Amino acid sequence: MADFRLHSGGLIDRDRKISFTFDGRSYQGYHGDTLASALLANGVRLVGRSFKYHRPRGIYGLGGEEPNALVRLRQGARAEPNIRATQIELYEGLVARSQNNWPSLRWDAASALGLVSRFLPAGFYYKTFMWPRRLWPHYENFIRRMAGMGRSPEAPDPDHYEKCHGHCDVLVIGGGPAGLAAALTAAEGGAQVWLADEGAQLGGGCLNDGDASAARDTIAALESLDNVTLLRRTSVFGKYDDHLYGLVERTGDHLASPDLGMPRQRLWHLRAGRAVLASGAIERPLVFANNDRPGVMLTSAALGYLRTYAVRPGSRAVINTNNDSAYGAAAILAAGGIEVAAIVDHRHMKERREIPGAEILHNHAIIDTRGKKGLTGVTVAQLDINGDAVPGSERQLACDLLCLSGGFTPSVHLYSQAGGKLAFREDIQSLVPKSEVPGMTVVGAANGDFGESEFIAGGAAMDRPVSLRKFRRKQFIDLQNDVTAADVELAAREGYRSVEHVKRYTTLGMGTDQGKTSNLNGIAVLSDALDRPPAEVGVTTYRPPYTPVTIGALAGRDVGPFLAPDRRTPMQECHEKAGAAFVPAGLWQRPHYYPRPGETMTEAVNREVLAVRRNVGIVDVSTLGRIDLHGPDVAEFLNRVYINGFKALAVGMCRYGVMLRDDGMIFDDGTVARMAETHFIMTTTTANAGPVMAHLEFYLQVVWPELRVHMTSITDQWAVAAVAGPRSRDLLDSLDSDIAFANQAMPFMAWRGGAIGGIPAQVFRISFSGELAYEIAVPADYGPAMWEMLLAAGQEFDVNPYGTEALTTLRTEKGHFVMGPEADGRATADDMGLGAMLSSRKEFVGRRSLRLPGLAGGDRLHLVGLMPVDGRSQIPPGAILLDKEMAGRAPDKAGHVTTSVFSPSLDKPIALAMARNGRQRLGAQLWAHSPLDNRIVEVVITDPVFVDPMGERLRA
């Protein structure tokens, strides 16, 4: 195989040879190569198959603009699809595979059989395959298989990624001549400067087509300054509100695997005082038939391979141009040993430039190309006055490299993301920044100022035609998504006018390259088709990211167990040691039940419930929100946020309270204990601890700032266990304590402070289970000691620790609603049967809404109990309640099942439900129908309180 490497020059290190494989074959390159340059040096030109048509494709660009050369890099868990070969730095042992072909890259079945092309016109998703509709799933399956990109890895990524926050005065985006100069000026003025560039080497375009020595001096000067941070291999991919920039630094991508302790990539959230956008310009291709064969590439890319990597991308070149830059390029290519056969210039020029050995064809265009797996020649023709080919003027030229030079498109993505407006400049046929956006200055080629580079400067004297009207077949505009000029014209003929709609209909510019080489040509074709100037056609909105960012970098370390913080109660280890099964409750992991050896979940839960009903159980309730309130106005404040009164609550007593939102719906419930005249402790539900705090702060700060109340969340400072069951008092009495637990000394809803077994404690006689119960709160660090003490002392009373499942069964048996299933944000206190609690003597949040139509009247859903008529059938949770009288029509929904359990106390299934006018329908029989498992159970409406309706047990 021919060697295309030059013997000298370039930025590669010839002393460091590197072996790599592509599609299973071994090759050699040098340190400093990209996969693309190394493949070209080895004469590999065919590197992939195209997205829709499976056409052979080669290396087309030099960097992030590459539409064709997408490969699957690495193997196994580190495999990554759709990576641009032009941006993969070569390392020893690199393994890459081509994509989108079967059975092989050189012989692709879909392409050979022409399976796809005629089925996939513009908008194919919207028409061809939509009929007949029942076959769409098959079509879709077929399309997904044929028109796809690379495969994702199957195993979790073994590398880690990290996120950092940064701040600087000036962020310079792009390390070309303009960016380097801007960075040095800003740094010398004393600013903290960050400069980010996508490449491993700073210098930008002057590495490829100009004199890099000046850039090297500037880089050295910047490196010597303390106030400058240079980020290489770093893409600035997004500009967000208030000068926030998203950067991804590829710290380990150039290595086989990241160095020990180093992340694979690092995501920066950077706040910059201001930014200098020096992102340069990307060369535009010209459009003609079969302009996609391997061997066709951007002229700037060809120069880059020659100058940076010392690789000849071909032996005999034809350059197709519409501007002056091609002539300088031709001289550079010729000096690098590439025979320049011809320059095909669309323009009619009076003044002719000579390139030794090259034929200069003015007023000519390329109208077709030849070559199966690689370019072998082109057809040129003379242009007539309308820009069409003159019949009979066609000529064949042999070449293996076709360089396209259609002018330069400023990379204005980040400027546009910042809200900047674009103006069309006729002389460079491009969109350029119209005016400054706050905090961002656009400089150099990105601003349409091509003066910095001799090569790119030639891009300013150009002529209009980018494509030929009469030869629209397989004239590709977007090579990555296989969108042709004919597709864009078809969209226009079908009535699409807006460039945004044409984009979505044809998928133009929607690939991973985001149309870096295709957008402007698409606009030009659309402008011709619509007969409107390009400035009027406009451009689609630029959105982040500028270049693909891996999900790994965005996720950072927040994966697996670190996805969310893990909240652990002080007794968590006790529960783990006891072999509890856990269930997530928000960020908490709460014990679900405590299975004994050989027990099923049902058996364990039934045992725990019966232990509480017959003896005693203990449950960890440290997850409930706890808010400490101090101040002379706390009682008044509580009076205003709860539906019931709190002013008369005596010190030493607790009260249950229900909070509403101002729209009258139940917001939360809990108990409040009066610790002292001006000191209260409030509990909230586990899930609502944060929202209740914010709610109370809102009313204190915004609505009633005159109230003197200070609040602190103390959830994390306390460990709390509930001791529940008829023998709970016996258990507590058996402990060494200065607290009197007897009914007279500590009645229902009282609280007492003291010490239990030497541990300082607050004991609240409140009950959720309906049994005689005490909640014991101790400082968090004493939690495990308190828990173990209760278990040890409880042995003689057959104490059972119980989990949330038993808790649910116990509260369901008692008809207690909870936030979520019953109080779902649409329920009032009266709906829950708590109408009597609503104070009529005071104002409170939400009270006014209770008089609104719809809340005050009848026909509301009430909390009720349900029992199966047969006494055996489990009532499907979430089932819809239906009236039995159907009267020949679809029955009305009479409510829904909210909680369904098996009650060990009653030895039968029970449920809670929200039923329309349910309290007036006790005894009515309904169907409970679950469409999910298509079960229907006959149920009867009961009072929601199944156990101890008089509440004698908890007052015992």
Add this chain to the structure above:
Amino acid sequence: MLLIDCPHCGPRAQTEFSYGGAANVARPPAPEETDDAAWIEYLYLRDNAKGQHDELWQHIFGCRRWLQLRRDVISHEIISCSELRRPLAEDGP
């Protein structure tokens, strides 16, 4: 992501704050004397005008103060951020 200049804590990222609705809607000072229409207006109806909005934000991962923000919903520019003009409502019940 917005940068909110908290009057107590200084400029902080939006992720430290929580949005809390319109700041130019005062809770009627005497709800029981407010008619249904005015109460419903307070509860549910908000203008969504193009341009500058007065918003409530709470600095939940900071000083936990409810703040008043003037913000352009087109450009996302924050014109001002201050302690509440108190009281938003004239008097408590």
